[in-house]
Amino acid sequence: MLPTPSTSPASRRSLSVSAATTLYRALFLLVSLLLLTPQSARAAGDFAEYEVKAGFLFNFFNFITLPAAASTQRPMLLVVLDTGPVGASIAEALGNETVLGRPLKVLTSENPDDARQADMVFVPAAYPGKPLPIPAALSGRPIITVGESPDFLNTGGIINFVRQGNKIRFEINPQAAQRAGLKISSQLLRLAIIKNEPHSLNRPDPDAPADSRRRVNISSGTTPQTPGT
Numbered sequence: 160m161l162p163t164p165s166t167s168p169a170s171r172r173s174l175s176v177s178a179a180t181t182l183y184r185a186l187f188l189l190v191s192l193l194l195l196t197p198q199s200a201r202a203a204g205d206f207a208e209y210e211v212k213a214g215f216l217f218n219f220f221n222f223i224t225l226p227a228a229a230s231t232q233r234p235m236l237l238v239v240l241d242t243g244p245v246g247a248s249i250a251e252a253l254g255n256e257t258v259l260g261r262p263l264k265v266l267t268s269e270n271p272d273d274a275r276q277a278d279m280v281f282v283p284a285a286y287p288g289k290p291l292p293i294p295a296a297l298s299g300r301p302i303i304t305v306g307e308s309p310d311f312l313n314t315g316g317i318i319n320f321v322r323q324g325n326k327i328r329f330e331i332n333p334q335a336a337q338r339a340g341l342k343i344s345s346q347l348l349r350l351a352i353i354k355n356e357p358h359s360l361n362r363p364d365p366d367a368p369a370d371s372r373r374r375v376n377i378s379s380g381t382t383p384q385t386p387g388t
Contacts (some may be wrong), residue, residue, distance in 0.1 A: 209245050211327055212307075212320060213252035217282060219303060219318065220258040222347035225278060226301045226340040234262040240293070242267050245283045271296065279303040284310070289342040294335065301340050312354050317341070321352070330354045 216237060235258050239246040246267030256263045266273060270295060274280040282293050283306045294304045294316035306312075307320040312332040317339065319330045331351040336343050 163289065178184045195375050208327070209248040210252045212310070213249040214279075215320070215327070215361055216249070216279065216305060217253055217263070218257060218259065219279065219305070219347070220263075222344040223336075224228040224344075225303075232261065234264040235259065236264050236266060236277045237279045237281065238268060238274050239281045240269060240274065241281070241283045242269065243285075245285065249281070274302070275300070277302055279305065279328045282306040282308070282316075284308050296334070297339075299338050303341065305341075318351075319354075328352060345372075 165345050170293065175357060201229055208306045220235060237253070250265040250267055253263055253265050266277075269286070274293065278301075280293070280297065280302055282305070286293075292314065294306070294311065294314050297304055298315045303342075304316045305318040305320070311319040312330055312335070315332070315335050315338075317332055317335045319332075321328050321330055329351055330353070331343065331348060333343070333348075334355065
């Protein structure tokens with residue numbers, strides 16, 4: 160018979176402390192990534208910018224809760240829609256990592272159909288297909304869509320990388336996350352630039368419950384003052 164895990168108060172406290180420590184470390188790393196300036200390294204001809212973005216992608220998993228139906232014991236799957244140097248750089252940076260206690264698998268592909276099985280999809284700006292319809296095609300699925308194109312959020316993407324000076328920041332579309340059934344931590348929202356999507360993409364589903372049709376009332380382009388958890 161397999162040993163039964165301890166459920167004593169001391170054991171539960173130990174697990175809670177461990178989870179909190181992991182979260183604080185992830186938060187510290189996210190803040191550190193926001194302070195990095197990869198511009199000089201990128202000018203030297205390497206892909207340091209995408210190594211930084213790989214760090215963001217990895218840590219987004221710690222602050223975004225997928226629906227219970229999407230949580231299994233299988234590896235977490237990150238699909239990068241690039242088979243060139245960008246995809247290779249991210250795959251190398253995240254090789255042999257685990258996230259939320261599960262192995263992280265990175266698949267580099269230019270086939271958008273592969274994105275449908277992912278937990279997270281990253282669409283580089285240089286994606287040779289049509290990057291903008293990708294978020295719309297995955298809308299409503301429990302998939303974290305991340306891009307780096309000016310109109311990525313306008314087409315239903317959830318997170319988009321932007322440059323501010325020589326720093327990398329990220330925008331978040333709360334409505335798209337809500338449609339996908341994702342819960343974003345208030346800690347991540349505080350670090351993000353909140354962007355509302357066009358009204359045409361934000362119209363409520365008449366068949367949805369009233370609570371799910373409630374709009375997120377956050378001003379475009381600003382960080383939330385005190386987001387709820």
